[in-house]
Structure formats: structure tokens, C-alpha cells
Amino acid sequence: MVLSEVQEARTLTGLREVPRIEALTLGDVEGGLALSDAAGWNQTADDWALFIQHGRALGCRDAAGGLVATAAALPYGAEAGWISMVLVAEGWRHRGLASALMRECLAHLQAAGALPLLDATPAGAAVYRSLGFASGFGFERWQSSGQGDVAIAAEPPRLADASDIDRIASLDRSATGLDRRFLLESFLFRAGTRAWLSADTRGFVIAREGRRATQIGPLVASGAGQAIVLLGAALAASKQPVFLDVPTSRREIAAWLERQGFHRQRPFFRMSLGAAHPPVVGERSFALAGPEFG
Ligand SMILES: CC(C)(COP(=O)(O)OP(=O)(O)OC[C@H]1O[C@@H](n2cnc3c(N)ncnc32)[C@H](O)[C@@H]1OP(=O)(O)O)[C@@H](O)C(=O)NCCC(=O)NCCS
Numbered sequence: 001m002v003l004s005e006v007q008e009a010r011t012l013t014g015l016r017e018v019p020r021i022e023a024l025t026l027g028d029v030e031g032g033l034a035l036s037d038a039a040g041w042n043q044t045a046d047d048w049a050l051f052i053q054h055g056r057a058l059g060c061r062d063a064a065g066g067l068v069a070t071a072a073a074l075p076y077g078a079e080a081g082w083i084s085m086v087l088v089a090e091g092w093r094h095r096g097l098a099s100a101l102m103r104e105c106l107a108h109l110q111a112a113g114a115l116p117l118l119d120a121t122p123a124g125a126a127v128y129r130s131l132g133f134a135s136g137f138g139f140e141r142w143q144s145s146g147q148g149d150v151a152i153a154a155e156p157p158r159l160a161d162a163s164d165i166d167r168i169a170s171l172d173r174s175a176t177g178l179d180r181r182f183l184l185e186s187f188l189f190r191a192g193t194r195a196w197l198s199a200d201t202r203g204f205v206i207a208r209e210g211r212r213a214t215q216i217g218p219l220v221a222s223g224a225g226q227a228i229v230l231l232g233a234a235l236a237a238s239k240q241p242v243f244l245d246v247p248t249s250r251r252e253i254a255a256w257l258e259r260q261g262f263h264r265q266r267p268f269f270r271m272s273l274g275a276a277h278p279p280v281v282g283e284r285s286f287a288l289a290g291p292e293f294g
Contacts, residue, residue, distance in 0.1 A: 069089065
């Protein structure tokens, strides 16, 4: 490593050498995708572009200029912000890169007075705990291993379009407490995205294309019965495989997913820093937007 690469991050991590932290640009989308692909994640070029354009996406490079570590902070309104895309290439782990990038993301959100939130893999949770994050509810990523036998509902949901954005953003906000209209808008405008509103317009679900699988979520509903009807519509119209992230407390949804041939892929924890109480599942949240978005 050349000396010019070792800058302010060193002061954040004691004497260990850490490459300089830089803001990512749209020219880094490919490098970001290479890191998320290597970790087996599902983010697309659209997702990386969204972190870069709407949030503060940071990274470190090797001597040849290749991206070797990333993290991003995405503000959701004035009160909260999401931290994600914490990725370090295998040969660069355990040098403090994730911790240094996280500290920069935290400083960005805290300067704006926003509560830092994130969804952690077990490996990530070890890093975040050492930075003071507390664990809230758990959830599981479910993966389909075949097309199930989805029943037709008496009052089927209707396909939603971009003109439903106000309703969808307001349902999402009431379920999560987060203002993430720009994110939902981005999902709805992407090629391959489909969304449904329940017949009583009190629930919705979005299915978007990922790198490895269709991601179903967020799913907001007035109860488990409505959630299952919405899921059925999304699943029947989705390309395989499908991923969805369901709070562990949603046992009816887990039982239904098992009957549709889904299996559990991996666990996550929602974490927050400096909140009065650890995060809890919103009463009307049945599937999340994905750990990168909450
Ligand atoms: C998790 C990950 C980001 C950690 O990156 P890193 O740069 O190695 O992390 P740091 O060097 O800042 O680690 C700080 C401390 O966290 C803990 N830690 C880091 N990775 C850990 C792991 N896999 N298991 C247990 N503890 C771990 C250790 O205490 C570590 O200090 P140490 O290296 O002195 O032992 C990296 O392993 C990675 O990219 N994994 C795959 C993607 C992933 O799971 N990202 C997190 C998503 S929430």
C-alpha cells in the first residue's frame, strides 16, 4: 500500500493501516456490484445507483483503484437513516475497514440528527455491537425452492401502478414510521417491478427484480389473512427464485411459506444506535423491503 492511500481513516482505527475513505460515484456501480455479488447478495445496479444518488455511499480502494470495501447511509426523512452495503473483500477483512466506514456513515446521520438503523447478518452484528448498536427484532430471509399451489382469493388484490404512489407511501409510513417515498417510487418505476393493492386499499406488496432472485417486499397488511392474499398474488406472478424477509414473530406467514415450498436461507437482526428502546416489528409489517433498505 502506498503512503498516499493512508489518511484520516488511520486515526479512526488506531495504528492499523486503512486505505483512504472516498465518496462513491455512479462510476462505482460495477465495483459495488462485484462486491455484493461476491457476498451472494441480491442488489442490482439500480440499488447501487440509489445509494449513491440519495444517500452517502463510501468506499476504500486498493492500489490499482479497485473497490475493496463499501458502506452506505440512506436518510429516511429527518428522523432516521438506514446503514447498509457494509462489504469488505475477503483479503481485506479484519483490518478495521468495516468499522472505519461505519463510523463515517454514523457521523453523517448523527450530524443530521437522524437515528441510525440497520439490518445485520450475524457477521455484521459482531461489528455493529462493538460500535454500540443494540439488537431489536429478528427476521429470516425465505427462499422459494419451487412454485407452490397458491389459492385464488375471493377479493383479489389489484395491480398497482405509479399513480398509487401516494397510497403506497402512506401505508408504508404508517407501518414502518419511516418516510421512504423516494425508495418506493424507485421500486415502482423499475422495469420488472409489479405491485398490488388489497381490495380495501389497506395493504400492498411490491415485487422487484434482484440480481439472484425476485424480492417480494415491503408487504404491509391489516392482518395475516390479507398479507397471505397479497403474497399469493405476488408469488403467482413472480419469476423464480423468490426471496422475502419476514419477521420471526410472523408465524402464520412462516407456516404458509413452508406450505408453498419455501425454506429459511439466513437470519438477520434489526439494530439501532442510541434509541430509547430496541426496534420492534411494526404491527402492519409482514415482509420488509430487504436488509439493505429495512
Ligand atoms: C462483516 C464484514 C463487513 C466485516 O468487515 P471487516 O472489515 O473485517 O470488519 P472490521 O475489521 O472492522 O471488524 C471489527 C471487529 O468486528 C468483529 N468481527 C468482524 N467480522 C467478524 C466475523 N465474521 N465474526 C465475528 N466477529 C467479527 C471483530 O471483533 C473485529 O475485530 P478484529 O478483526 O480485531 O477481530 C466482512 O466480514 C464482510 O464483508 N462480510 C460479508 C458481508 C457481510 O456480512 N456484511 C455485513 C452485512 S450486515
